[in-house]
Structure formats: structure tokens, C-alpha cells
Amino acid sequence: MQKRSSATGWLLYLLITVVIVLIVLTMYQIDRQWNKLAAVQAAMSEQAKDIRELRTALSSGVVRQSAGAGATASISPAFQRAQAMTQQADYAQGDWSVEAFGTNLKTLTPLVSTDAYASDVQSYVLEGLITRNPDTLEWEGLIAKSWQVSPDGLTITFQMRDDVTFSDGVALTADDVAFSFNFIMTDAIQAPRERAYYEKIKEVKVLNPHEVVFVYKEPYFEALSLAGTLSIFPRHFYEPYLKTPQVFNESKGLLLGSGPYRLADPKGWRPDAGSVELVRNDRYWGDVQPSYNRILWKIIQNDSARLTTFRNGEIDAYGARPKEYAGLKNDAQIMANSHNFEYMPPVAGYSYIGWNQERAGKPTRFADKRVRQAMSYLTDVPRIIEDIYLGYAEAAISPFSNTSKQHDTNLKPYAFNLEKAQALLKEAGYEDRNQDGVLEDKDGQPFSFKLTYFEGNEDTQRMVLLLKDLYARAGVKMEPFPQEWPVMLESLNKKDFDAITLGWTSGIETDIFQMFHSSQAKTDGDNTISYKNPELDKLMDQARATVDEAARMPLWQQAERIMVEDQPYTFLMRRQSLLFVDKRIHNLQMTKLGLNRGSLPVENYVPAAMQKYTK
Secondary structure: OHHHHHHHHHHHHHHHHHHHHHHHHHHHHHHHHHHHHHHHHHHHHHHHHHHHHHHHHHHHOOOOOOHHHOOOOOOOHHHHHHHHHHOOOOOOOOOEEEEEEOOOOOOOOOOOOOOHHHHHHHHOOOOOOEEEOOOOOOEEEOOEEEEEEOOOOOEEEEEEOOOOEOOOOOEOOHHHHHHHHHHHOOOOOOOHHHHHHHOOEEEEEEEEOOEEEEEEOOOOOOHHHHHHOOOOOOHHHHHHHHOOHHHHHOOOOOOOOOOOEEEOOOOOOOHHHOEEEEEEOOOOOOOOOOOOOEEEEEEOOOHHHHHHHHHOOOOOEEEOOHHHHHHHHOOHHHHHHEEEEEEOOOOOOEEEEEEOOEEOOEEOHHHOHHHHHHHHHHOOHHHHHHHOOOOOEEEOOOOOOOOOOOOOOOOOOOOOOHHHHHHHHHHOOOEOOOOOOOOEOOOOOEOEEEEEEEOOOHHHHHHHHHHHHHHHOOOOEEEEEEEOHHHHHHHHHOOOOOEEEEEEOOOOOOOOHHHHOHHHOOOOOOOOOOOOOHHHHHHHHHHHOOOOHHHHHHHHHHHHHHHHHHOOEEEOEEEOEEEEEEOOOEOOOEEOOEEOOOOOOOOOEOOHHHOOOOO
């Protein structure tokens, strides 16, 4: 009886469990159906809105065919390279562009985000008035049709296209341009870096729905670039956050624009998503529609895992590490399926070690120029380039590229010199007072510090370990301090680090105000090392206010000489791109800005026979 009773209870328990599982599965399926239904309803709502607007336009007699939809209207200069792509015999729309980020993103919200990864995503969604031609490097109209600069350089007037809409169908007008500037300049909005640049603009005035004027307080050498590349935010989407700025500042994925791609939910992305995915903006106004249906970035933090994923055809490109590059070029599978590119673009960024000169309101040992100089003498950059990067890099002397007109060709990088470094450290008061192999200051405190670096980069880790040994030879104790990317950015913003190794992107002409001007040594400013030099400040201010290039370049060169002397950073190197791209991707071309992969307007495509992703 006891046995029979137990079996009955067990069967009853099993039956109840099965019923519960079925209920959960049913609820899950219903939830999925509701989500799909909501998506369909949203799409139908947007289509109904478009139809209403089309009917209104037809009744008013103002409708005209969109060049982006295949009209014979003339193609604006900014889209002519993309238009040439569409004329290739095997051109086809469709498929996905699939890439990888080496770290998880903290936020995609513009202004709040501070890293290059988020900027890559935003570039597909947000647009400005003008864009740079990759062949001539001249500015061309994008949303702007034309513009005029006043003789004194203080006023720039843009005439805008009248057929541009945001991805939600709302028309983009001059009012959105003016709003974007005012939004950035609102103190409650977390945009200190952008305000540092745009503070040179006195006001942005709307003349009519498609004409806008930027008025500067004083001359600025990049006035056209600054105004023309301002990301245009839709007023109707972002303005409500002026009432709740903290909600905006803490947001993770508030991203809506007029670009060729959009977030499926402009408020819905979260860092725990494991990827970033953009879908085609079916309302895109451009003269040429983008080729890909989707742009996807997978988060793959391990270098080896990214290579494996590329080898398996799960991502479209792989930036090779120097130590594996030669092997990959001899790899039959890789070379059979990939294009191979090896190049140093003129806008290649530079890596550096930043020496934090003030922490918790007090000067650090790195506030002494002699100490910073000594650390640069101990940082054997040629050996790093040879041992870690196998020669696929060049020494960085300053923030200015060695090929830039800003660069003084008489300057040379710091060469490794143990004796000179030791002499400078002794002059600064550091000696091995207790014979333990580590230098101490006059108070007996050892010269030890943590070097913060991104834990996901294996080459950086190898470089840091090499530096640890080099520094130890002079009695300097360095502790490698690997960090996750979001944590590292937080430490950077709070200036809560001893020293840090990172990199900056560069441009055709680099404005160093953001990183080195004393006024930017503030909370959330990009002078994260609290470096201050009044003489350099004066030269930067003069150079930025000098519109004439011939007069401006000597000022930049004087500024460069100060930076080389002061060593606020130990400037490391500019790395070559060692890139493999899946042969599915067509129309890859080298330009004066580098490879056109990822350029906008989109210039790459996948022939129909080679496509493998459905919409």
C-alpha cells in the first residue's frame, strides 16, 4: 500500500509539473505573438502615416519623385561614388554587414557616449549638413545643398534640402539643426566635451524651414567643419529630455536620426543585449539607398575568438594582430575567402600612456616634468614596435601625424636612454634609499604606480608586461592594472587612475584643445590627466583663431615643440591596419581617408549570388 501510494503521488507531481511547463510555454508563445503583433501594428501605423502624408502632398500638388527611390533626378556630389557602385554589373541590395566589437558598449546615446565604438554605430544613424569627399578631401553637401561663408568667417549660412526626413517620417528642418546646438549647450545635458568645441558658436538662427545660420563669437579655423558636421538630432524626439535631463544622461540607447539605418526601437537598446543591430531606414531620403538590409556588430571580447568567428564566416572582417598576420597571409582558407589590406591611413590615430598629474585634488609624482620625461626615456617605443607589433607601426612623436603640415619635421621621438632617465629621476628626488631595488622619494615612499589598460587587448597586455621590465631596470615599480572597458571609462572620467594607456583618433588636421587645454582639465573633460601649461594654452587659442593656413601651421608646430618637451603623454605609435575582409563584400577601394569599408554613404555591397542573410 505504501509503495502504491508513493507511485500515485509521484505521477500526480509529474502531471502537475507537465501542466505548469505547458502553461509557461503557452504564456511565452503568447508573449512572443503579442510582441510580433505590436511590431506589425507599429509598422502598419507608420505606413498609414506615410499614406496620409502622401495623400496630403498629392492633394496639394507638391509631391515629387524621390531620387533615392530610383528617379532620374540628378545625383548630388556626396552620393556619386555610391551611385557608381550601383552601376556595377553584379550590384544587388540585400544581405547584412556583420562586424565585431572587442568590448561591450556602455551606452549608444549620443553625447553621453564617449568611445569610438558607439560613434561607429551613431554614424549610420545621425547625419550632418556636409561630408568630406574621400578622394579630394573637400567638403560636399549632404543635407545642405549649398552654403556661404561671410568675409570675416564669423557667419556660415546653409541652404538645406527640403526632402529629408528622420527615420520615423518626421521632416528634418532648420529648426532641428538649431535645436541640436541648443541641446548640446544645455548645461544639464551631459555633453562637456562637445560644449568645449561648440562654445565658439554664438548662436544658430533659423531663417526659414530650410535655411540656417551659424554665428561665431570669433574666428575659428574649423568653423565650416564644426557647423557642417554637427549631428542633427530630431527635436520632437530629444526635446522632452530637457525636462528630465538626468533620464537622458543615464540612458543607454536613445538614438534616432535621419541616416540610412536605425535602431528597430530607438529607445530600446541595452548593454546586456550582447550585440548592436541596425535595420535599414526604409524612409531614407538619400539619392542612393544603402545596400545592406542590416548592420550588425557582435560583441566578441577575445582576440582569438574573433579570429575563429571570422574563419567560420560569421563576421565579415578581421583586423589581424601583427604576430598572426604573416601566418594568416599564408593560410589557404583565409586567403581563399578574403580580401587582404595593409595600409596606414592619413587619419590613423595614435596610442599613448597618459600620466595623471592630479588625483583627489593633489598633485601626483607625474606633475613633475622631469618624471614624465624620464618615463618616456624608459619607454622603448622602437622595441615595442619591433617585438609586439613586428614593425607594423610607426613611432608617434606627438598628436600630429608625421605627414601632417602641423608637424615640425625637426622633432624626433624619445629614444630609450636608461642613464638619462635615472639622472632625471635623481634630479627629481628619487633614489634607492634602502637598497631594495626600488626608488623612493625624499619621504621614503616607493616609486610605484598602477598602469591601467583594457584587459581585452592581448597586444596591449604584452606591451604592458614589457614596460614593467623596462621600468624595473630604473627602479620604478609598475603594477599592470587590467580593466573592463566600461569600468576603464568610468575611471577615466573621474580621473581615478595613476597612469593609463589608450588611443585617440585623428583627423586631416588635429585640434588638440580637447585633450591638452587647461580649461578641459575638469570633471568629464577630455584633459583627463589634468595637464596645464599656460604657454601651450595661448598657442592653441591663437592657432584655433587663425583661419589662414600658412599662418596657422607655425603656431601648431610651436605647440608641438612644447608637448614634446613636456611629455604630458608618452606618445607611443600609430599602427597600420592589417585587415582581412570576406570576399562577399564588393567594391572595396582605397581612398585618401583609407579603405572605403564602412564609409557613408555606403559604398559596399554583396552580389545576389553571394548573399547569405535574409531580411
